[in-house]
Amino acid sequence: MKKKRLSFSEIYLALVTLITYLPIAVVIVFSFNDSKLPVAWKGFTLRWYERLFHDAALMEALRNSIVLGLVSCLFAAVIGTLGAIGMARVHFKSKGMMEYLSTMPIMLPEIILGMVFMAFFSMLKLPFGWPTLIIAHTSFCIPYVYLMVKARLVGIDKSIEEAARDLGASPSRAFFDITLPLILPAVSSGCVLSFAMSFDDVVISIFVNGPTLSTLPIKVYTQMRTGVTPEINALCTLILIAVILILSLSSFLRNRETSDDDK
Amino acid sequence: MKSFWTDRRWLCVLPLYAFTLVFVLGPVVYMVAVSFAQNEAGTGFRWAFTLENFAKMRDPVYVQCFRESFTLALSTTLLCSLIGYPFGYCMGRLGKRGKRLMMFLVMVPFWTSSLIRLYGWLILLQAKGVFNNLLIALGLINEPLKILYTYPAVLIGMVYGLLPFMILAVYTSVEKMDWTLIEAARDLGASRAKAFFTVTLRLTLPGLMSGIILTFVPSMGLFFIADLLGGNKIVLVGSLIQDQMTRGGNQPFAAALALILAAVTTVMLWAYRRLTGTAELEGML
Amino acid sequence: MKKKLLALLCAAATLLALSGCGAKNNSSKELVLYTWEEMFPQEVLDGFTQKTGIKIVYSNFDYDETMLEKLTQAKGGDYDVIIADDYIIEQAVQAGLVGELDKSIIDNYSNINPRYQGQFYDPEDKYTVPYGCGIPLIVYDPSVVDFEIKGYNDLWNPALKDSVAITANYRVINGITLLSMGKSMNEEDLDVIAKAGEKLIALAPNIRLIQDDNTQDALLNGEAKAAFLYTSQVTQVMSENPNLKVVYPEEGLGYGIMAAFVPVNAPNAKAANEFLRYLLEPEISKACMEYIGYVNTTGAADSIVDPSLVAPENAGTGEFIMNVSETANDAYNKNWIAFKAACGQ
Numbered sequence: 001m002k003k004k005r006l007s008f009s010e011i012y013l014a015l016v017t018l019i020t021y022l023p024i025a026v027v028i029v030f031s032f033n034d035s036k037l038p039v040a041w042k043g044f045t046l047r048w049y050e051r052l053f054h055d056a057a058l059m060e061a062l063r064n065s066i067v068l069g070l071v072s073c074l075f076a077a078v079i080g081t082l083g084a085i086g087m088a089r090v091h092f093k094s095k096g097m098m099e100y101l102s103t104m105p106i107m108l109p110e111i112i113l114g115m116v117f118m119a120f121f122s123m124l125k126l127p128f129g130w131p132t133l134i135i136a137h138t139s140f141c142i143p144y145v146y147l148m149v150k151a152r153l154v155g156i157d158k159s160i161e162e163a164a165r166d167l168g169a170s171p172s173r174a175f176f177d178i179t180l181p182l183i184l185p186a187v188s189s190g191c192v193l194s195f196a197m198s199f200d201d202v203v204i205s206i207f208v209n210g211p212t213l214s215t216l217p218i219k220v221y222t223q224m225r226t227g228v229t230p231e232i233n234a235l236c237t238l239i240l241i242a243v244i245l246i247l248s249l250s251s252f253l254r255n256r257e258t259s260d261d262d263k
Numbered sequence: 264m265k266s267f268w269t270d271r272r273w274l275c276v277l278p279l280y281a282f283t284l285v286f287v288l289g290p291v292v293y294m295v296a297v298s299f300a301q302n303e304a305g306t307g308f309r310w311a312f313t314l315e316n317f318a319k320m321r322d323p324v325y326v327q328c329f330r331e332s333f334t335l336a337l338s339t340t341l342l343c344s345l346i347g348y349p350f351g352y353c354m355g356r357l358g359k360r361g362k363r364l365m366m367f368l369v370m371v372p373f374w375t376s377s378l379i380r381l382y383g384w385l386i387l388l389q390a391k392g393v394f395n396n397l398l399i400a401l402g403l404i405n406e407p408l409k410i411l412y413t414y415p416a417v418l419i420g421m422v423y424g425l426l427p428f429m430i431l432a433v434y435t436s437v438e439k440m441d442w443t444l445i446e447a448a449r450d451l452g453a454s455r456a457k458a459f460f461t462v463t464l465r466l467t468l469p470g471l472m473s474g475i476i477l478t479f480v481p482s483m484g485l486f487f488i489a490d491l492l493g494g495n496k497i498v499l500v501g502s503l504i505q506d507q508m509t510r511g512g513n514q515p516f517a518a519a520l521a522l523i524l525a526a527v528t529t530v531m532l533w534a535y536r537r538l539t540g541t542a543e544l545e546g547m548l
Numbered sequence: 549m550k551k552k553l554l555a556l557l558c559a560a561a562t563l564l565a566l567s568g569c570g571a572k573n574n575s576s577k578e579l580v581l582y583t584w585e586e587m588f589p590q591e592v593l594d595g596f597t598q599k600t601g602i603k604i605v606y607s608n609f610d611y612d613e614t615m616l617e618k619l620t621q622a623k624g625g626d627y628d629v630i631i632a633d634d635y636i637i638e639q640a641v642q643a644g645l646v647g648e649l650d651k652s653i654i655d656n657y658s659n660i661n662p663r664y665q666g667q668f669y670d671p672e673d674k675y676t677v678p679y680g681c682g683i684p685l686i687v688y689d690p691s692v693v694d695f696e697i698k699g700y701n702d703l704w705n706p707a708l709k710d711s712v713a714i715t716a717n718y719r720v721i722n723g724i725t726l727l728s729m730g731k732s733m734n735e736e737d738l739d740v741i742a743k744a745g746e747k748l749i750a751l752a753p754n755i756r757l758i759q760d761d762n763t764q765d766a767l768l769n770g771e772a773k774a775a776f777l778y779t780s781q782v783t784q785v786m787s788e789n790p791n792l793k794v795v796y797p798e799e800g801l802g803y804g805i806m807a808a809f810v811p812v813n814a815p816n817a818k819a820a821n822e823f824l825r826y827l828l829e830p831e832i833s834k835a836c837m838e839y840i841g842y843v844n845t846t847g848a849a850d851s852i853v854d855p856s857l858v859a860p861e862n863a864g865t866g867e868f869i870m871n872v873s874e875t876a877n878d879a880y881n882k883n884w885i886a887f888k889a890a891c892g893q
Contacts, residue, residue, distance in 0.1 A: 023383025086275025109484020
C-alpha cells in the first residue's frame with residue numbers, strides 16, 4: 001500500500017525533473033551540432049569546442065566572471081562572517097534596522113538594486129568597471145554569508161567559547177580555536193552560494209559594468225539578442241560538467257563525513 | 264565595568280555597518296531623493312522638489328504596466344506553488360539516498376546559467392524548433408504552433424526560472440516536519456486528506472509562504488525573460504525602469520517607479536513577517 | 549575616540565584602495581571603440597593594431613540612448629571613438645560631449661562623399677566622420693503573403709495577423725506610422741502624435757516580435773512573414789534567401805547616417821583621430837561596408853565597393869529622424885509603451 005503511493009510521487013518527481021532538464025539537454029545536444037543555427041541536426045562536430053578555446057573575448061568574459069565571483073565572495077565572507085559574529089554579541093539600538101538593511105540587497109527585485117547602484121556610482125564618480133562590479137556583487141553576496149553564519153551561530157553553545165576564555169585563552173585565541181572551526185561550514189556554504197549568485201547575475205551587472213568589461217552572463221545576454229553561436233552551448237556544457245563534478249565530489253565528501261559520524 | 268571601547272566586539276560589526284551604510288543605505292536614500300527631483304531634457308535632472316514623477320504614474324499606460332507585472336508575478340507564483348509544493352513534499356518523503364539524489368538534481372540547473380536555460384527553451388519552442396518539428400513529425404499538427412513570443416512562453420520561462428526556490432523552501436520545511444504528528448492524527452481516525460490539510464499543510468505553511476515570497480519578489484522585477492521569450496511585447500515595470508534609465512533618459516521617473524516597486528516588495532515581506540512571526544525566509548539558503 | 553577615528557580612516561582607506569584598484573591605465577597603446585556589436589570585420593581592427601601597435605578594445609551598446617547615458621556619466625571620457633546614429637550625435641554635440649576632430653591627422657577627410665557632409669547634426673563638419681548610411685525597408689516572403697506589399701500601410705493588412713517583425717527604435721516606428729499618415733517623421737503636433745499612437749495600436753495584432761538585433765532571422769525561421777528591417781539586416785536576409793522581396797515604401801523613406809566621433813575627454817584622442825583616418829582609406833571603407841551591408845559614404849571607395857552599396861540616384865529624398873521637443877518626445881515614448889503593451893494582449 002505504502003509502496004504504491006510512493007511510486008506515484010516518484011513518477012511526479014521524475015516527470016518534473018525531466019522537464020527541468022529538457023532545455024539543458026537541448027543546449028548540450030546542439031553544442032555538438034554541425035550547423036550555426038539550432039534548428040535541425042546536421043551531424044556531429046567538435047569544432048565549437050575548438051573555436052571556444054580560441055575565442056579570446058569569451059574566455060576573457062569567463063575569466064572576469066570567475067575573478068569577480070571570487071573577489072566579491074571573499075569580501076562578503078570577511079564582512080558577513082565578522083558581522084554575524086559581532087551582531088550576535090552587540091546590543092546596539094540600530095541592530096534590527098541594520099540587519100534589515102544589510103540583507104535588503106537580496107530581498108529587493110534585482111532591477112531596483114541595479115538602477116540604484118548605477119545612479120549612485122555615477123554620482124560618486126566611481127569609474128564603471130571592476131570597482132563598481134565588485135561593490136555591487138559584494139553587496140548581494142554579504143546577505144548569503146551573513147544569514148548562513150547567523151543561523152549556525154544560533155546553534156552553537158556560547159558557553160564553549162566562554163569556557164575557553166575562562167581557561168585563559170585570549171579572545172582571539174578562543175575565536176580562532178573554537179568559534180571559527182564551528183562556523184566554517186556555514187561560511188563556506190555561504191561563499192559557495194554567493195559565488196553561484198555572482199556568477200549568474202545579469203541584471204545588476206548590466207547596470208554597473210564598465211565600457212571595457214564583460215562578464216559571462218552579459219556576453220550571453222547580448223548574444224541571445226544578436227544570435228547565439230554554438231560556442232556558448234559548448235561553454236555551458238563544459239560548465240555543467242564542472243558543476244556536476246564539484247557537486248558530486250562535495251556530496252561524496254559530506255557523505256563520507258556523515259557515515260564516519262554514524263560509526 | 265568593561266569599557267565599551269576596549270572591547271573589540273564592535274570592531275567585528277564595523278565593516279558590515281560601514282559597507283551597509285555607504286553602499287546600501289546610501290544608494291537607497293539617493294534613489295528616494297532622485298525620485299522627487301525634476302527631470303531635464305536629455306539625460307540629466309535638477310534638484311528641485313516635485314511630485315511630477317509620481318503623478319505621471321497615474322497615466323493608464325503606466326498603471327497597466329504595473330497591473331501586467333503584478334498579474335504575471337501572481338500567475339508565476341501560483342504555478343510555482345502548484346508544481347513546487349507537491350515536488351518539495353514528495354522529495355521530503357523520500358529516503359536518505361533519494362533525498363540526496365533529488366537535491367543534487369535540483370541544484371545542478373541552479374548552477375548553470377539561467378540565461379542559457381532560457382535559450383534552451385528558445386530552441387525548443389521556436390516555429391522551426393525541436394518541439395514543433397516533433398509534433399509535425401508525429402503528424403499531430405500541420406502548421407507549426409506559435410508558442411514563442413506569446414504570453415504562455417513568458418510564463419513557462421518565469422516558472423522555470425523560479426521553481427527551484429519554491430521547491431527548496433517547501434522541502435526544507437517538510438524535512439523538519441514531525442511525522443509522528445500525522446501518524447497521531449491518523450491514529451485518531453483522521454482520513455488521509457484530513458490529516459494532510461489539518462496537520463501537514465499547516466506545518467509546512469512557513470515553507471510555502473517563504474517560497475511564495477521567494478518567487479513573487481523576483482518575478483516582479485524580472486524583465487529579460489519577457490524580452491527574450493515574449494518578443495518584447497509585454498511591458499513590465501522592470502523593462503520600463505530599464506527603458507527609463509537608458510532609452511527614455513528620465514532618471515527621476517525610473518527612481519519613482521523603482522520606489523513604488525520597492526514599496527510593494529516591502530509590504531509583501533512585512534506581511535510575511537506578521538503572518539509567520541519570523542524574519543528569516545525558510546529554505547532560502 | 550582615537551581608535552574610532554582610526555577605524556574610520558582604515559575603512560576609508562580600504563574604500564579608496566577598492567576604487568583605485570580598478571582604475572584604468574590610460575596607456576596610449578589602447579583605443580576604446582564604442583558602438584554596436586558586429587560593426588567591424590576583425591581584419592580591419594587587427595589591421596589597425598598591426599599598423600600602429602594600438603590595441604582596440606571593442607565595447608558595445610545596444611541602443612543609442614544607452615550610449616548617450618554612459619557617455620554623459622563618463623563626462624565625455626572613457627571612450628575614444630564612438631559610432632552612433634545621427635540624431636543622438638546632435639544631442640551629444642549639444643551636450644558638449646563631442647570633441648573637435650584633428651584634421652591635421654585626418655588628412656584624407658576629403659575622401660568623404662560630400663552628399664553625406666554638412667548634415668544637421670554637424671553642419672560645419674567639425675565633429676564627425678560618416679561611417680555608413682542606412683535606409684530601413686520592408687522585406688516579405690511572397691510565398692506566404694498573397695498580396696503585394698507596397699508601403700507601410702500594407703503592414704496593417706489583417707492578412708498579416710501575428711506575422712510582422714519590426715525593429716525596436718521607438719522614434720523609427722512612430723516615424724513610419726506618421727509617414728503612413730502622410731505626416732513628417734519629426735511631427736511636433738501632439739494631436740497628430742496621439743493619432744499616430746492610435747494607429748500604432750491598430751498595428752499591434754499583426755506584430756509577432758519587436759527586436760532590434762537579428763530581426764531578419766524571424767523571416768528565416770518561420771516566425772514572421774513580413775519584417776521592417778534596417779539596411780544591414782535587409783542585405784543579410786537577402787543573401788540568405790534571395791526569394792524574399794524588398795520594398796521601398798511608397799510613403800517615403802527614413803534615412804539615417806551612422807557617424808564616428810571622438811568624445812571631448814577621450815583618454816586617447818590622438819589614436820582616435822588616427823583610427824578615423826584609417827577608416828577613410830578606400831580599401832578599409834570597402835571592407836567595412838561589405839561586412840555590415842550599409843550604403844557607402846566614403847566617396848573615394850565608390851569605385852571599388854560592391855555596386856549595390858553605392859547610394860542610388862533617388863537616395864536623399866528620405867527624411868532624417870531628428871530631435872524633437874521634450875513634450876513631443878514624451879508623447880512618442882508613451883505611444884511606444886502603449887503599443888508594446890497592446891502587442892502583448
